[in-house]
Amino acid sequence: MTNPLLAQWDTPFELPPFAAIGDEDFAPAFDAGLTEARTAIAAIAGNADAPTFANTIEALELAEATLDRVAGVFYNLAGADSTDAREALMRDLAPKMSAFSSEVTNNKALFARIETLWQDRETLDLSPEQARVLELYRQMFVRSGAQLEGEAAARLTEVKARLAVLGTEFSQNILAEERGWFMDLAEDELEGLPQFLIDAARAAGAEKGRAGPVITTSRSLIVPFLQFSPRRALREKAYEAWVARGANGNAQDNRTIAAEILKLRAERAALLGYPSFAAFKLEPEMAKTPDAVRDLLMRVWTPARAKAEADASVLEAMLRADGIAGPLEPWDWRYYSEKRRKAEHDLDEAALKPYLSLDAMIAAQFDCANRLFGLEFRPLDVPLYHPDARAWEVTRKGQHVAVFIGDYFARGSKRSGAWCSAMRSQKKLGRDVRPVVVNICNFAKAEPCLLSYDDARTLFHEFGHALHQMLSDVTYGFISGTSVARDFVELPSQLYEHWLEVPEVLETHARHWQTGEAMPSDMLKRLLDAGTYDQGFATVEFVASALVDLAFHEGAAPADPMQKQAEVLEGIGMPRAIRMRHATPHFAHVFSGDGYSSGYYSYMWSEVMDADAFAAFEETGNPFDPATAARLEQFILSAGGSRPAEELYLEFRGRMPGVEALLKGRGLLDAA
Known part of the structure; x- marks a missing residue:
């Protein structure tokens, strides 16, 4: 056959x-x-x-x-x-x-x-x-x-082969850890949890073959649990399991793998004549050098840390008011931050989520793509690889553009996180090949699937990557779509998130999943006004991870990455109640392959541009300005890697931005 x-x-x-x-x-x-x-x-x-x-x-x-x-x-x-x-x-x-x-x-x-x-x-x-x-x-x-010649060439081949093996092992260990851990919840332990979370926990329990609800280390389950559960001991248990992935002293422990990866990367760079792996990796990127990366990160770190420390004082006072001696712990932050958000902004995520159903937010991202680029989306009834996946044909003026596949729900067979990939990339050499683009998310499966605002932002983020693939218009597959500098690849995705913040988008699409009623105008205003809420925390946990990644790859490889991680965090004054967004043993961006090694900073480098790029629309008075959208497609989304990233951005915007737009967008300008 x-x-x-x-x-x-x-x-x-x-x-x-x-x-x-x-x-x-x-x-x-x-x-x-x-x-x-x-x-x-x-x-x-x-x-x-x-x-x-x-x-x-x-x-x-x-x-x-x-x-x-x-x-x-x-x-x-x-x-x-x-x-x-x-x-x-x-x-x-x-x-x-x-x-x-x-x-x-x-x-x-x-x-x-x-x-x-x-x-x-x-x-x-x-x-x-x-x-x-x-x-x-x-x-x-x-x-x-x-x-390279002779022994050096042969050794480099060995090093790259071993790195490929270790990256695969690292990734599969995380998947096994995530698949294997869950925490059963008794009925009385559901106290304080909103119905959407209880429904999602029951669905997760059914998937695990349990009789009742469970919490897993899936972000879409564990984060709301940490936000809403009043049971501090349960929050601690769940949080510690979440951050301990890959560091449990079992067959899936990734710490020795991380050490070997760093050692081999340093050797790889030395064989190629570079002083460090960071110097090697950053050479073709926009940043060019480790010093440029560190300068950006520290310019953001200082105001972010100041904001986070001020917030920690407020949250610790709330903790003490509950009769807990303290200090504020990492498993307390989200719980008290959610209480504070409700008190200061009158925002209750449990009340917000019914207006942010998955189907409504998919419709919103499609509508924005239609208004910006004229794209239309028609559901396809075709066999796919899993029942949860769904597909759409993407057209423009009746012409086929791409097939888009969305696979949105967490399951034990799926690695964690969210990403965009292409089963087939656009190119014209040989014949006109149209892409098949896939967005993967890990939302808690429930009926209906209700998203947090952060989940909705993730949805828009990955769809920004998808647009980069779908609108690609190059001859050679080598430079198609997202085949650009690593610290430029996040620009389209982070830029697209801004359209979720456009009031008319939410006014149109944020409708109650049961009644169809639009989100109340006062709730919408409070949501948008709270856009920079808790950005000290979010920025600190990200920048800390990026600085640790950079330190790992400068100079000699650390014999003990965990010790190096601790030294870096102590050196920058990491707030006690915040931990890295990705601890080393499950830092898949950095260790599951070379993609973001020495490159986790890329999200922030791109954010400097995305804040400025969206300002180009705002300056016209129309977030869907046709001329600006046409320039965005011409110079960014369709161009792939056909020109250096700096040239493409300058063609679109006319200048390179400073860090101020990023600080303003995160509400950190006053703390700078």
Whole structure:
């Protein structure tokens, strides 16, 4: 029988035939894809003709077509709906795919062809996009060790293979920890919990096979539990389990893995001639250097810490008023902060959430995309990989743009967090390929699914990434969509969050899930007025994580990452009642792969731009200004990596922003 992953996909929009694909199909499909790719690359490297852009770079773009197609399906499923078989294959593939990547970049004949093109680039009559693609291909090869020889080249290959194995192991350990821990709640322990949380806890209990409600380490369950449960001992138990993921002294303990990863990264950088892994990693980013990153983070840290310390004093007074001697602990912060928010802003999340149903917020994000970019969304009735996933066809003026898949509910087979990925990316080389884009979230599954305002912001954030993929308009897949500098990739996503704050968006879409009534105007005003509430806390927990990430990758690798983490936090004066947003043993951004290593700061670097970018709309007096939206699409969303990030932003805005817009947006300007 033909492997469905290798057959032609005669399906609507050439979607993967999920119903026909079994876990047993992936390994042979990867083998076939690797064989095909190796044959194609050998032919490119061994081509007797002089190198041209077409017979070298464009040929490389097409060489891994089957491998890309198989990987696009597998890695999406492995993150969103893991099985034992998929996890085992992930472990098998990690060194195999790393070895293949090194095999390509270590191919001297292939690199010689790329280098010849690079040296002759001024005479090749390349388009600006082609020139950029050539530059990035050469950069990738050089940074992957193409210029190394002998033992150094061989050692770098070993290091990268081991890092791939360790990153996979780190990620799977977190998933196992999250899948394995839950806390049963007796009926009397539901005291003080709003109905939406009780419903979600019962649904989680049913998924775990328990008779009653449970709290898991899913953020959409544990955060509201910490906000509303008056039982301090239960809050402490849940909180400590949440922050201890990956550090429980069991088979899933990630601390020694983190240490080895940091050691190997430092060695990798040294082999390539860099003083540190941070210097290596930041070179192609907008920030360029560790000093530039630290300067930004510390300019934000100082006012954020001052604000958080002032807030902590208020919350500790509330704690003492409850007859608790103190001090304020991390598992107390959200509980008393929620009480304070209700008192100062008359905002009760339990009263707010009925107006923020998942379906209503999906409609809101689609409506904004329609008003800004003319996109329309039609539900699709097609087989997908899980019953919770749903799909839409995206069109503009009747023309197909993309398929968008949303998979929104937490489950044991899905890794935590929220992300955007593409099962298929946009490109024009060979033929016009339209993308299949996926948004993954981990909202607590309940009927109806009611979101917190923070959940709704997450939804908009990931959809901003999706727009970056869907509106991509480039020839070469290498620079498609979100294939941009890491500290630029968060600009579209964080910028899109701003439209959730536009009053007319909430006036239209924030409607009670039962009655259909709009959110009361006074509630809407209080919600928007409280937009910067508790930003001292949120900024401190983020910046602390970013500073620890940066410190890990500067200079010699720490023998004990946990000790290094403690030293960094002590050095910056971390408030006692706040902890890092992601402690080292479950810091997946940094240790599940190289994506955000030395790069967790990227969210804040992009935030400096997103605050300024939305101001471009505000300055017109219209948050949906057509001319500004057209520039945003032309220079940011459709451009991918076709030009350096600084150039694209300058084309859109005319200048680079300062940190003041970020501080103002977080309500920290007065504390600066």
